[in-house]
Amino acid sequence: xxxxxxxxxxxxxxxxxxxxxxxxxxxxxxxxxxxxxxxxxxxxxxxxxxxxxxxxxxxxxxxxxxxxxxxxxxxxxxxxxxxxxxxxxxxxxxxxxxxxxxxxxxxxxxxxxxxxxxxxxxxxxxxxxxxxxxxxxxxxxxxxxxxxxxxxxxxxxxxxxxxxxxxxxxxxxxxxxxxxxxxxxxxxxxxxxxxxxxxxxxxxxxxxxxxxxxxxxxxxxxxxxxxxxxxxxxxxxxxxxxxxxxxxxxxxxxxxxxxxxxxxxxxxxxxxxxxxxxxxxxxxxxxxxxxxxxxxxxxxxx
Amino acid sequence: xxxxxxxxxxxxxxxxxxxxxxxxxxxxxxxxxxxxxxxxxxxxxxxxxxxxxxxxxxxxxxxxxxxxxxxxxxxxxxxxxxxxxxxxxxxxxxxxxxxxxxxxxxxxxxxxxxxxxxxxxxxxxxxxxxxxxxxxxxxxxxxxxxxxxxxx
Numbered sequence: 001x002x003x004x005x006x007x008x009x010x011x012x013x014x015x016x017x018x019x020x021x022x023x024x025x026x027x028x029x030x031x032x033x034x035x036x037x038x039x040x041x042x043x044x045x046x047x048x049x050x051x052x053x054x055x056x057x058x059x060x061x062x063x064x065x066x067x068x069x070x071x072x073x074x075x076x077x078x079x080x081x082x083x084x085x086x087x088x089x090x091x092x093x094x095x096x097x098x099x100x101x102x103x104x105x106x107x108x109x110x111x112x113x114x115x116x117x118x119x120x121x122x123x124x125x126x127x128x129x130x131x132x133x134x135x136x137x138x139x140x141x142x143x144x145x146x147x148x149x150x151x152x153x154x155x156x157x158x159x160x161x162x163x164x165x166x167x168x169x170x171x172x173x174x175x176x177x178x179x180x181x182x183x184x185x186x187x188x189x190x191x192x193x194x195x196x197x198x199x200x201x202x203x204x205x206x207x208x209x210x211x212x213x214x215x216x217x218x219x220x221x222x223x224x225x226x227x228x229x230x231x232x233x234x235x236x237x238x239x240x241x242x243x244x245x246x247x248x249x250x251x252x253x254x255x256x257x258x259x260x261x262x263x264x265x266x267x268x269x270x271x272x273x274x275x276x277x278x279x280x281x282x283x284x285x286x287x288x289x290x291x292x293x294x295x296x297x298x299x300x301x302x
Numbered sequence: 303x304x305x306x307x308x309x310x311x312x313x314x315x316x317x318x319x320x321x322x323x324x325x326x327x328x329x330x331x332x333x334x335x336x337x338x339x340x341x342x343x344x345x346x347x348x349x350x351x352x353x354x355x356x357x358x359x360x361x362x363x364x365x366x367x368x369x370x371x372x373x374x375x376x377x378x379x380x381x382x383x384x385x386x387x388x389x390x391x392x393x394x395x396x397x398x399x400x401x402x403x404x405x406x407x408x409x410x411x412x413x414x415x416x417x418x419x420x421x422x423x424x425x426x427x428x429x430x431x432x433x434x435x436x437x438x439x440x441x442x443x444x445x446x447x448x449x450x451x452x453x454x
Contacts, residue, residue, distance in 0.1 A: 008443065084421050106417040106441025125415050127442055191445075 002300030005112035005119040009130040009166050014173050017137065023293035023302055024138045024286070031289060035301050036065030042095040043069035044087070045122070046078060046102040051262060052122050052132075055284070056099050059291035068094060085114060092116045097299055100124075118298040126162050132261055133166040135290040139283045140171075140218055143257040147174040151215050155181040156222035156242050156267060158188040163261045164222055165192060172196060178203040179212060183238040185229060208241060214251045219244070221260045221267050221280075246271040259283050312345065317364040319386040320376075325349050327379040328359035330453055334375050334408060335368070342366040354382065370397070377401040378408055378435060379453060401432040409437060412450040416442035425454065 001016060012020070041060050045053050053071055060067055068091075070076040077087065084107060091098060092115040100111055101122040108121035108128070123129040141147050152171055154164045158180050168178060169192075178196065180188045180203060187205065196203050206212065213219065224242050229235040243266060244258065260268060260280040272278050296302035323331050328348045331337075337344055343364040352358035367387065376383060377399045387395040405427045411418050418425045418441055427437035427446070436447045 084417070102417075103415070104417040104420050104442075105413060105415045105444070106411075106439060109441045110417050110421065110423055124417075125442070127444075 001297045003118055004298055005108075005115075005121075006130050006294060006298060007108045007112050007119065007121045007124075008128045009133045009170050011130070017134065017170070017173075020134055020290070020293050020297060021138050021141055023297060024134075024289045026302075027289040027292040027296075028286070031292065032062050034064040035296055036060060036063035036299075039065045039097070039299065040095045041065050041067055041295070042091050042098045043067055043071075043122075044076075044091065044098060044100045044102075045069065045071050046073045046076070046084075046100070046107075048072040049101050049123060051284070052101060052129075055287045056120075056122065056131075056291050059288045059295060062288070063292060063295070065295075069099075084111065088114050097295065120294060120298065123162075126160060128166060129162055130166065131287070131291055131294060132163055133170050134294065135283065135287040136163070136167050136220070136259060136261075137170060138290050139257070139259060139279065139286050142286065143279060144217055144255060147171070149175050149177075150217040151177045151179065153179045153181060153213060153216045153219045154188075154222075155209075155219060155244070156224050157186045157228060158182040158222075159186040160225075160228060161222045164188075164220065167220065168192060169195065172199055172201055176201065179206065179216070180204070181206045181209060181242070183207065183224065183234075183241070185234060185238075186224065209244070209248060211251070213248065214253065216252060216256055219256065219258045221258065221264075223263075223265055223267055243267055243269055244272055245269045246275055249275060249277055252277065313391055314343075314345075314362050314364045314388055315391055317342070317362065317366055317388050318368060319388060320361040320363075320380075321358070321384045321386065322352065322355060322382045323359040323361065323376075323380045324355050324382075325357035325359045328361070330379040331359075331361065331376050331383075334379065335372065337361070337363065340366060370400075371402065373397070374400050374402045375405075375408060378405065378451065381435075401429055401435060403429055405429060405437060408453060409446065410452045410454050411439045411442060411444065412446040412452070413439065413442050413444040416444065418442075 057067055088111045097118050098115055099120045099122050100108055103125050105125035105127040108124045112119040121128055158164055226235050256277050257279040258277055325348050346361040348359035349357045383399045385397040386393045407424050411425055426440035430436050430438045434448050436445055438445055
């Protein structure tokens with residue numbers, strides 16, 4: 001995978017994804033090393049994303065790499081009117097790899113075509129965020145022991161949630177069954193359901209948490225954001241329906257784990273945190289190892 | 303001897319005739335094929351009556367022949383266009399336009415958040431449906447369908 005860019009999860013074959021996950025295991029066992037010594041990684045965050053940036057920077061620092069970059073566009077030459085084209089053509093001279101977050105969709109693909117070093121997409125608008133998907137896959141495989149034939153529950157904003165779309169598309173490679181729990185306004189878009197139909201995969205839609213969660217292997221929670229609703233009354237009606245509480249986990253399977261891309265607001269009640277099935281903070285830690293694996297893989301070090 | 307005053311587009315000895323171009327897209331076709339930049343003699347007529355299209359245009363390019371992949375670039379603006387290849391005043395071959403598998407340039411991505419609408423990037427699409435033409439953006443991965451299609 002040397003000198004390749006990671007823009008969309010579909011850029012990687014199933015074998016390549018599994019190779020990244022295996023490599024992630026290695027980094028989990030040995031997260032600190034000098035593998036990136038002498039390497040400079042540019043982290044270009046044209047919009048703020050503290051969590052993703054810190055995760056990348058932690059991954060790079062633990063491997064002895066150096067970082068150049070900016071954490072939001074206001075502290076970069078973008079404010080002077082520089083085009084993305086010029087920024088990338090310049091920065092590509094300063095570093096061995098570019099990690100980029102940008103509000104425009106397709107910006108990472110464009111950057112990967114003009115950069116002379118690999119580009120990792122750390123989120124391009126509502127389009128793709130492949131390192132999140134890979135760390136989700138790693139978390140699922142690690143907690144379930146397999147990626148095959150799992151029952152995945154996706155909860156919350158399934159309409160605009162980039163994370164759930166990418167995860168769903170990725171998990172469809174391993175014969176997953178899906179359950180979608182969301183308010184009417186935020187249902188899974190038809191194009192994704194059509195995608196599952198074409199693959200012959202099963203999915204079920206619900207408007208509420210019910211006893212059905214007793215069948216779940218993974219519950220993937222997302223935030224229901226107020227600004228997604230045209231009618232504020234509709235938001236008030238549903239805002240507490242999609243909150244996961246500890247009491248709701250009573251009859252769930254022992255292997256069930258709860259994931260969340262974070263940041264969480266109130267959609268997982270804090271009383272869940274102490275339940276051994278809560279996995280979202282470990283998931284965030286897995287993000288560091290996954291990014292180490294991706295960085296070293298694209299640089300041809302591992 | 304009486305000279306017939308005929309102002310319609312006259313016949314060409316050798317070259318290409320592009321017929322059944324929708325009148326409103328005549329200049330798009332000229333632009334896409336780069337006809338404004340070649341030296342050949344070109345005559346065209348527009349707002350001609352057509353049973354099929356209402357108003358059609360016709361373009362005659364003297365001494366010029368097109369590669370299929372070039373001519374297929376007009377599929378988005380003139381899907382029903384017919385080509386007559388002329389040699390020695392005779393039609394020696396007829397061709398129709400075929401929608402290609404990929405489209406570079408020509409169309410705009412309808413996603414207002416797509417990078418191609420902010421930066422100077424040549425658009426690229428994969429044609430996901432040829433009947434009711436539907437294009438998937440190479441950059442933002444969103445679909446632009448026929449109803450929302452605009453040309454660059």
